[in-house]
Amino acid sequence: MDDDKVFKALADPNRRMLLDRLCERNGQTLGQLCDGIDMKRQSVTQHLGLLEQANLISTVRRGREKLHYINPVPLYEVYERWIRKFEESRLSLLHDLKQELEGKER
Amino acid sequence: MDDDKVFKALADPNRRMLLDRLCERNGQTLGQLCDGIDMKRQSVTQHLGLLEQANLISTVRRGREKLHYINPVPLYEVYERWIRKFEESRLSLLHDLKQELEGKER
DNA sequence: CCAATATGCAGGTATCTTACTGCATGTCAA
DNA sequence: TTGACATGCAGTAAGATACCTGCATATTGG
Numbered sequence A, B: 001m002d003d004d005k006v007f008k009a010l011a012d013p014n015r016r017m018l019l020d021r022l023c024e025r026n027g028q029t030l031g032q033l034c035d036g037i038d039m040k041r042q043s044v045t046q047h048l049g050l051l052e053q054a055n056l057i058s059t060v061r062r063g064r065e066k067l068h069y070i071n072p073v074p075l076y077e078v079y080e081r082w083i084r085k086f087e088e089s090r091l092s093l094l095h096d097l098k099q100e101l102e103g104k105e106r
Numbered sequence C: 001c002c003a004a005t006a007t008g009c010a011g012g013t014a015t016c017t018t019a020c021t022g023c024a025t026g027t028c029a030a
Numbered sequence D: 001t002t003g004a005c006a007t008g009c010a011g012t013a014a015g016a017t018a019c020c021t022g023c024a025t026a027t028t029g030g
Helices: A003-010 A013-024 A030-034 A041-053 A073-088 A090-105 B003-010 B013-024 B030-034 B041-053 B073-088 B090-105
Strands: A057-062 A065-070 B057-062 B065-070
Touching (some): A003 A013, A003 A073, A003 B013, A013 A065, A013 B073, A073 B013, B003 B013, B003 B041, B041 B057
16 A cells, blocks of 8 residues: 555545545446536546545446445555554553653652 | 644655654654654754644643654544544445446346 | 754745646447 | 537646755753
8 A cells, every 4th residue: 555645645625525425425426526516527537536546446437437436445554554553552652741741840 | 623734744754754753752852853864954843843733743842852742632533533434334335336336237 | 151952933946736728538329 | 420428638827835045042051
């Protein structure tokens, strides 16, 4: 997995919105994803392209349509690599901070 | 929490590296964080500033030094809001995709 | 106090990002 | 086949980002 592409893909609110909409209803076409959005189709295409490069979505051609599906695997890997790591050390980190501050007072 | 700031802060590899180093040893000064990095101190300051705005780190002044501590809370909120959501629907998403493809064949 | 150290702030520039317009290609249905 | 529809691709301008240099400020130890 390319960490960087995943994080960069998630860094844009429009792209997160697209993921949200796909989570509501999976397998939407480009046209459907453009509905009710204040953005040109071509821009949406660009965003979807970045999401696909980050492997956050997969696409399937069906005739002249292109269906978009979420792929949650990279998100899980981000969780494993980043979130869980810091989560586990939460208590000890706060403990460090407390010690440091107390050390200063003495 | 400001979703956007957190994601944007995590979108840069240098900032993720800084978080990593703080995870190794919490409470480092700016100078320590600059050690062994091919980047000017002022650039590191900028990155740390973004991380602090995203509430991913907290700082404490101690005399002329500034100590940096990780704050894992926003990461956990990102997990709650983003990762878990997609993780839960993983199986059903693949199921949708399968059905869609089968539907096409008929 | 003074020199060394640690950090802050201003600004400049090259690059990346985002959204756009315009046109091209491919597919369906009558 | 042809017109309508769905998407692809190229080029561009405005804005954001990342890194730098140069100088200013604040703290410590002797």
